Amino acid sequence: MIKTRIIAVVLVKDGIAVQSIGFKKYLPIGSPLIAIKFLDSWGVDEIVVLHMDGNNPTTAEVNAYAKNCNVPLSIGGGINDIDKVKAIIHSGADKVIINSALITKPHIVTETATMFGSQSIIASIDAYLSDDGKYSAKYNSGYKYSNYTALDLAQHAQELGAGEILLNSINNDGSKNGYDLALLKLALDKLDIPVIICGGVGHPKHMFEAINLGVSGVAAANFFHFSEHSVITVKKYLTNQIENKIRLDSYANYEGFNFFPNGRINKLVDNELESLRFHYIPEEKI
Amino acid sequence: MGKIVIVDYGMGNVTSVQNALTILNIDSKISKCPIEISHAKAAILPGVGAFHAAMENIVKLGILDALNELVINKKRPFLGICLGLQLIAEDSVESIYTKGFGWIKGNVYKIPAETNLPVPHVGWNNVLESRENIILSGINDASHFYFDHSYYLDCPEQYIVANSNYGNKFVAAVQKDNIFAVQFHPEKSQRSGLRLLRNFSNFVENY
Numbered sequence: 001m002i003k004t005r006i007i008a009v010v011l012v013k014d015g016i017a018v019q020s021i022g023f024k025k026y027l028p029i030g031s032p033l034i035a036i037k038f039l040d041s042w043g044v045d046e047i048v049v050l051h052m053d054g055n056n057p058t059t060a061e062v063n064a065y066a067k068n069c070n071v072p073l074s075i076g077g078g079i080n081d082i083d084k085v086k087a088i089i090h091s092g093a094d095k096v097i098i099n100s101a102l103i104t105k106p107h108i109v110t111e112t113a114t115m116f117g118s119q120s121i122i123a124s125i126d127a128y129l130s131d132d133g134k135y136s137a138k139y140n141s142g143y144k145y146s147n148y149t150a151l152d153l154a155q156h157a158q159e160l161g162a163g164e165i166l167l168n169s170i171n172n173d174g175s176k177n178g179y180d181l182a183l184l185k186l187a188l189d190k191l192d193i194p195v196i197i198c199g200g201v202g203h204p205k206h207m208f209e210a211i212n213l214g215v216s217g218v219a220a221a222n223f224f225h226f227s228e229h230s231v232i233t234v235k236k237y238l239t240n241q242i243e244n245k246i247r248l249d250s251y252a253n254y255e256g257f258n259f260f261p262n263g264r265i266n267k268l269v270d271n272e273l274e275s276l277r278f279h280y281i282p283e284e285k286i
Numbered sequence: 287m288g289k290i291v292i293v294d295y296g297m298g299n300v301t302s303v304q305n306a307l308t309i310l311n312i313d314s315k316i317s318k319c320p321i322e323i324s325h326a327k328a329a330i331l332p333g334v335g336a337f338h339a340a341m342e343n344i345v346k347l348g349i350l351d352a353l354n355e356l357v358i359n360k361k362r363p364f365l366g367i368c369l370g371l372q373l374i375a376e377d378s379v380e381s382i383y384t385k386g387f388g389w390i391k392g393n394v395y396k397i398p399a400e401t402n403l404p405v406p407h408v409g410w411n412n413v414l415e416s417r418e419n420i421i422l423s424g425i426n427d428a429s430h431f432y433f434d435h436s437y438y439l440d441c442p443e444q445y446i447v448a449n450s451n452y453g454n455k456f457v458a459a460v461q462k463d464n465i466f467a468v469q470f471h472p473e474k475s476q477r478s479g480l481r482l483l484r485n486f487s488n489f490v491e492n493y
Contacts, residue, residue, distance in 0.1 A: 002411045002452055003430065043476065045410055045432075067305055070476045072432060092301040094434075094474065116297070117335035119406045119434045163406055163434075194404040216404060247410045247430045249477070286310060286480045 003247045005045040005217035006207070006235060007196060008224045010035050012077075013052045019222040021174030023126070023142035026052075029225050037068045039224060042231035043250035044071060048097065048122075048166070048219065051077025052141060056084060059091040066092025074122055080105045085112050089120065097166060099124040100139040102157055103146045113161030122196070123157030124166040125150050127183055135183055142170050150183065151190050158193050165191060166219065169199035174222055176202025179210050188214060203263040204237035211238065211245055229254075233265045251284070290490060291326035293353070294318040295343040298332035298369065299473070306473040310480060312487045320352035328362050328490040329353060332473070333369025337378040337394060337437070340369055341386065350387065357465060358389070363490045365421075366467030371460065372439050374467055380437065390462050392441025401453025406436040411450045413458045413470065419447040421459060421466050423485050429478040431458075431470035438469065464493075 010032050011018050017029040029035065036047055049065055051057045056078045057065075066073055075088050076097025085096050085108070101108050102123055112121045126142050127135045127150035135150040146153065154165045167187055169180040177200055184197050194216035201207060201220040210218050224230045229252065236254040238246045258266040267273070290307070292314055294300045300316045307314045314330075317323060331353070333340055344350050357364045366374050375386045378394035386394070397405050410430040415422050438456040448459035450469070459468045466486065472479035 002407070002409050002433075005409045040476070063301075066301060070306065070309070070474065070479070072434070072471075072474045089299070090301070092299070092305065094299055094302065115335070118436065119334060119408065164408065192404060194406070194408050216409060249428070249430065284477075286477065286484050 001244055003045075004211045004215065004245050005196070006231060006238075006246070007046045007048060007217045007219040008039045008044045008231065009048045009050060009198060009219050009221035010039070011050050011052060011221050012057075014055075017225075019174070019225060021222075023170050023173055025174070033064055033068055035225070036065055039231060040068065040070050042229055043235065043248070044224075044231045045247060046072045046074070046217065048074045048076065050097065051075075057088065059087050062088050062091035062093050076122075076124060080108055082108065082111045082115065085116070089116060095120050095122050095163075097122045097124045098157075098162070099126065102153060103137075103139045103148075106156070106160055109157060109160035109162050113163075118161050118163035121162045122164045122166050123154065123162035124168065125154050125157070126168045126170055127180070128170045129180065129183070135186070138170060151186055154187060154191055158191055162193065164194045164196060164216070166196045166198060172200030175200045178202065178206035179218075181209055181213065184210060184213055184215060204234045205241075205263065207234065208238055208241050211242060227264060229265075236265075237263060251281070288315070288322065288326045290314045290328045290330060290487070291323050292316045293323060293329055293331045293349060295333075295340065295347055295349055297335045297340050297343060298367075299334065300332055302473045303330055303332050303367070306480060306483055307487075310484055310487065312483070318347055318349065320348040323349060323352040324355040324360075326356060326362065328364065328486075328493075329356055330365045330367065330486075331370035331373065332367040333373065334434075335369060337369065337372060337380045337386070338382045338384040340373060341384050344373070353387070361464050363486070363493055364465045364467075365486050366465075367473070368435060368469060368471055371457075371467035371469050372437060374465065375439055375441060378437065389465055390441055390445050390460065392439050392445070394437050394439055396437055397435075397452070397456075398454070403453045406434055407452045408434045410475075411452065411470075413448045413450050415448050416446055419459070419461055420489055421461065421468070421482060421485050422448060425478055425481050425485075431468075431472065431475040431478055431482075433470045435469060
């Protein structure tokens with residue numbers, strides 16, 4: 001049975017991986033390459049790398065990201081013409097993420113779909129919930145309003161040939177209060193292509209809520225940088241809650257561990273830890 | 287003899303396949319040259335995108351002749367990935383009816399809308415072995431592989447070595463003698479994928 005994807009988003013600003021809060025404040029994490037390497041080794045299902053401020057990722061950068069990545073790699077960052085798409089895909093990316101170009105140069109979606117297939121494009125929608133209860137689609141790192149509602153833009157992208165939708169909640173970004181489930185429900189009802197939700201994870205249960213609605217992928221950026229083995233502990237938490245929806249096949253799987261209320265792994269009792277001191281785990285050589 | 291050649295016809299993430307083989311310390315060469323292809327130790331044919339566009343490129347570049355020479359005449363090992371699985375069939379009923387390689391009986395169809403599931407079929411899914419097979423050696427039914435496709439292959443039971451399920455059961459892997467092909471992406475399926483590529487490489491070495 002198909003599993004819900006646990007997707008890590010690595011946000012890059014001026015060559016540094018960062019955390020984002022409300023699309024306005026950015027805190028540095030470190031090297032994007034190290035982030036990718038660790039996330040991959042922790043068994044993440046897919047990796048998205050987004051270069052901000054419309055800075056196009058260079059072929060050298062994409063090459064380096066791809067070398068360290070054994071799962072599908074999607075790249076975004078000011079992609080608005082077919083030559084940029086070609087360069088990025090030929091450098092090792094599996095998919096490109098189109099965001100502002102959905103508004104400024106939408107034909108790029110159809111061009112890319114024709115050349116590389118729909119599965120190579122993810123349309124990224126930045127949804128902003130205003131006081132009147134409506135979801136607008138913003139672009140340019142959330143600075144500009146488009147003439148579309150978030151849902152209409154997503155549908156438009158689907159019609160243009162996008163293979164998937166990455167739905168970001170600007171309001172929830174960095175809030176740690178969970179995804180915008182109301183937004184997600186609207187999208188799942190309206191669209192025929194797979195949807196990935198992003199923005200607001202602070203606890204593994206937030207992902208559980210979205211998985212229950214039938215989303216294709218749950219994504220988080222900041223969240224996976226908060227702790228070691230974050231991907232694995234989240235997957236363990238989720239497999240405890242819901243059967244047959246999550247892929248957890250890393251050697252470390254936290255079988256038999258408990259969770260704190262805050263969603264983090266509880267440490268083992270001291271005598272168990274003592275007995276682990278001399279436990280040899282040989283590395284599997286494939 | 288030559289190396290394992292990763293066939294480049296302009297549609298497919300050849301770099302990812304080579305990256306995966308490099309991690310396994312397996313030598314490979316990316317090539318679109320028919321002479322190199324027809325003299326390879328083995329060939330891997332990745333592919334994403336449209337069937338008819340792929341066939342157009344493959345025929346135009348002289349690659350179909352080269353692959354026929356290598357795989358059908360010389361019977362060297364072959365691994366098709368994703369579109370590479372669909373291309374070896376007889377034909378596809380995609381937007382434009384197109385003939386494939388014709389190496390195995392079978393046709394390519396769109397994933398039906400009646401399943402009510404989003405299309406493309408994208409994500410990690412189980413692959414269930416239907417008969418024991420060298421390509422899946424050491425990989426059990428609990429293993430997952432990454433899929434990303436809107437079309438699937440329908441072919442005779444005798445070639446099917448593994449299935450997967452997305453609304454309906456569909457073909458995940460086939461084998462006909464020296465010809466292997468998989469619907470999923472082993473080069474993007476972390477350890478399961480690396481194990482499969484290692485199995486293929488071992489097959490090539492012991493062939």
